[in-house]
Structures are given as C-alpha cells and as structure tokens.
Amino acid sequence: MRHVVIGTAGHVDHGKTSLVYALTGHKTDRLPEEQRRGITIELGFAPWKVADDVTASIIDAPGHRRLVHHMIAGASGIDLVLLVVAGDEGVMPQTREHTAACRLLGVRKAVVAVTKTDRADPEIAELAAAETEAMLADHGITNAATILCSAHSGEGIDELRARVRQEVMDIPLPDRNRRVRLSVDRVFSVKGAGTVVTGTLVEGKLKVGQPLRVVGPHRSLDATARGLQVHGEERDEVRAPTRLAINLGGVHKDDLARGDVLTDDPFAQPQRVLDVWLQSFEPLKRGSDASIFVGTTRSTAKIQPVEKTNTLQDGGMARLRLTEPLVVIGGDRFVLRGPRVDGPRGAVIGGGRVIDACPPNVRAAKREEVLLAIDAEDVEASTLGLVSEAAPRALHKNDLRSRLVLDAEVLAAEAKRLAKEKQIQVVEKNAWTTAGTGSEVGRASVITNSETHVKKIIFHPK
Numbered sequence: 386m387r388h389v390v391i392g393t394a395g396h397v398d399h400g401k402t403s404l405v406y407a408l409t410g411h412k413t414d415r416l417p418e419e420q421r422r423g424i425t426i427e428l429g430f431a432p433w434k435v436a437d438d439v440t441a442s443i444i445d446a447p448g449h450r451r452l453v454h455h456m457i458a459g460a461s462g463i464d465l466v467l468l469v470v471a472g473d474e475g476v477m478p479q480t481r482e483h484t485a486a487c488r489l490l491g492v493r494k495a496v497v498a499v500t501k502t503d504r505a506d507p508e509i510a511e512l513a514a515a516e517t518e519a520m521l522a523d524h525g526i527t528n529a530a531t532i533l534c535s536a537h538s539g540e541g542i543d544e545l546r547a548r549v550r551q552e553v554m555d556i557p558l559p560d561r562n563r564r565v566r567l568s569v570d571r572v573f574s575v576k577g578a579g580t581v582v583t584g585t586l587v588e589g590k591l592k593v594g595q596p597l598r599v600v601g602p603h604r605s606l607d608a609t610a611r612g613l614q615v616h617g618e619e620r621d622e623v624r625a626p627t628r629l630a631i632n633l634g635g636v637h638k639d640d641l642a643r644g645d646v647l648t649d650d651p652f653a654q655p656q657r658v659l660d661v662w663l664q665s666f667e668p669l670k671r672g673s674d675a676s677i678f679v680g681t682t683r684s685t686a687k688i689q690p691v692e693k694t695n696t697l698q699d700g701g702m703a704r705l706r707l708t709e710p711l712v713v714i715g716g717d718r719f720v721l722r723g724p725r726v727d728g729p730r731g732a733v734i735g736g737g738r739v740i741d742a743c744p745p746n747v748r749a750a751k752r753e754e755v756l757l758a759i760d761a762e763d764v765e766a767s768t769l770g771l772v773s774e775a776a777p778r779a780l781h782k783n784d785l786r787s788r789l790v791l792d793a794e795v796l797a798a799e800a801k802r803l804a805k806e807k808q809i810q811v812v813e814k815n816a817w818t819t820a821g822t823g824s825e826v827g828r829a830s831v832i833t834n835s836e837t838h839v840k841k842i843i844f845h846p847k
Contacts, residue, residue: 387439388615388627389553390585392460392492394483395469397448400500400536402429404469405445407536408546409433413445426452428459428570430628432616435550442616442628443467444585448479450726453733457486457720458570458681462587462626464556465494467549470517472499472510472533481520482731488524489664489736490718494556495521495529496549503535559625564650564787565589565597566714567629568680572645574638578612581632582641584681586625589649593621599636600712601645602655602682608647609634644682646712652787655710660691660744660752661719662760663703665735667728668696675721675734677705684709686721691749691756702740702756704749713742715789743788747774759789767791768799772809779812 413429429445446456534541612632691702755770785793
C-alpha cells in the first residue's frame, strides 16, 4: 500500500473543512471551539483511500491570518496541495500567503477546488478560477487542474476525486533509504500507553521497537518506538510519507514539545547559523530580522546576504543567524515571515532551502563560490571547496553528514577520486594538520608536498 500526504490551503471560511468531509467522510474539526465557531484553529487530519493501493493523509490547515504558522507546519512534507478558493469571493489574502508558503516549501503539485458554486454566480465562479490560475502561474505552477465544486450540493466532487487521484498517481516514489524524520506537532499521554507524539513522517521507514532520538533546541533524548498508528490503525512498520502517531518509550510527555524532531539520525543537531539559498519577495536589508519556519517550529533569523550588498533582491545566498536554535539538516526548506500582514503575499517575505546547516567559522562573503557549487550539486567543486576552507584541519566525513544538500558518501567517493589525481590527500585515521610539518599529529601521519606545505585533506574512516 502506497501512502501520500495532501494538504489543504486557502483563505478562512472558503470551505476547506467541508470539502475534506465531502471527499473523505471524516470531520477534521475535533476541537469544541472549532465546532462552535465554525473555523479551523488547529491542524486537522483525515484518511482517504484515493485508490485500491493508495491511501492519503489529508492535513486540513487553518485559513485565518493569525494561524498561518499552523498552516506552514501542516504544509511541511506534503506531496500535493488542495488549494480551496470560494467561487463567490475568489483569491483572498491567505490564498496568496498559503500559496507562497507551499511553493517555498517545495510543493510542486496542486489541484484547485473552486467551492461554493451552489451559492456563486457561474460567471463569478469562472472568474475566481481564472484569477487563481493566474496567481499560481506567478509562482511557476502552470499545470494545476481547476475543478468547480460544492461540498453542500455534491456538484463536481466526483470530478475532484478523480483529478486528485490522477495527480497522486504521478507523484514520484520516495527514497526508501533515507533517515527517519518526523517533526512533532502534538504531544500527549494515553492512559496505559504513556507518551504519544504525532506528526508527518517525511522520510524513512520506521518499525516497532526501533531506537530513536528526540532532538529539540536544547537537548537530545533517547527513545523507543513502542507502538505505531496510522489514522488509528496499529502498524508494525510504516514508510514515509504518512501521518503517524508514535507511542514512545523512555521519555516523559513533559520532556517533549511541539517542534521537536524524531529521528534515527545520530548527526541531527540544533543549529544557530545556516547558509541558505534565499528567494525574497521584497528587498531584504542586511541585518533585518524575520520569523523563520522549519518543520513544525520557528525562530527569529537575522539576514546577512553573502554577496557584498546591503539589500538582497529577488534571491541569492544568505547567512541566517537564529536567536533560538532549530533542528535543521541540509536540504530542509523554510519560510520567512515579516511583521506586515497586508503584503502582496500576506506576511510571507521569502524562504528557500538550507545549503549548509552547520557552516564553518568562515565569513559568509568568502563562501559564495562553494555554496553555489553545493547548491548546483557540483560534486568536484564542492569537495575541493569544502576541503580548502577546512584547511589546515582535516575534514572528517562524519562532519558532513546531515550538514549539506549533498550526501557525505558521494563527497567521500569524490575525495578518493581527487586523491588519485593528487589534488587532495585522503587520510585513513583521525588527523589534525599543521602547515609546514610532516610529523605525527594525533594518530595519523600528515603528508606534505615537495614544498613542505600540507596538502588539503578530507578524512574518511575505514
């Protein structure tokens, strides 16, 4: 059975929750206040059997502008966005903000549901559809299907189901060999079971009994997966992507929090400095602050363009310094929001992808070339650049794990190739080098070239 994750997006009161109920038969407004007020406040979840061999987890996101942080948390890791636009209102502020956030988080597939056609004039509904398609085109999404429908009358619901099914079947299969990673969105205790966390498993495969780490901003805890549930069904094994509840052994509920990362990656750590590719929707001044959202958590970031400019325009490499550390690895996507809520994309001012989650103590301006090489996945240039900026220290392969967009094993293999060409030296044991010496340092012999200068070294263990 294959699993996918679908997220809703759209302005408040445009009918997202009603549409999910019409599609799945499951109500996602579980909180009494949500039922009383008729709006979504927290993330809601519903299972949906899209096809005989495909099950979807639908994440129903709040649409109110004060709850966009919940929407971003829900959108992290989704395969497809179901963008909901009311036919009698058209594109509204959170329609634009949610779309911008989804695009920055790497969501490439979308289906548009123009809802409430039972109460909208047909011509107005068609205009809403055209306006939505134009907005998506501005974000580079030009192949999204648009379905006019009504959750109340049932008009267009079957067509919407069929279109979503078609889009889901075209989603590429995930890499099954990735690390386990889940950003926690809820923590609670169940009588007789103990601590339970929920979230979207975005990477990896998880089995009952598997040892795990819970990594937060200021601590790491060992835990065990005592039980797994997918939408209330017990499982012995689950594969990403899917919604998941995990009964954790070895940790107490009070020791965990929303935003913690559950993983089997021994190298995942909280980080305060990130080198990123940043797309900006408005000019971002050097030293300006913005809220950064990664997974299900957030911090405040100070923006420092890598280029020698005081203002970042459109896009480029940047260094982000965080006031509170976040558990981030290379390749993670993020969203930046500013103080204004009335911008053309709401408060979303930019976002992008983490290129180096643990940059060396080198000025950002000196790293542009190597960051561009890593972003372009130029393995040779990346390896030479990383080794060069680490010199005279040896560069340990383990230092590169979970740090970069590029895989550490790929870089180590490239290092061996470059060593055969005499461009770098590969050392098989721990090494700490000092220029101009050929003496034993630590546990490895440091080899110098004919001019008695230490060659650049990348270390990889046997």
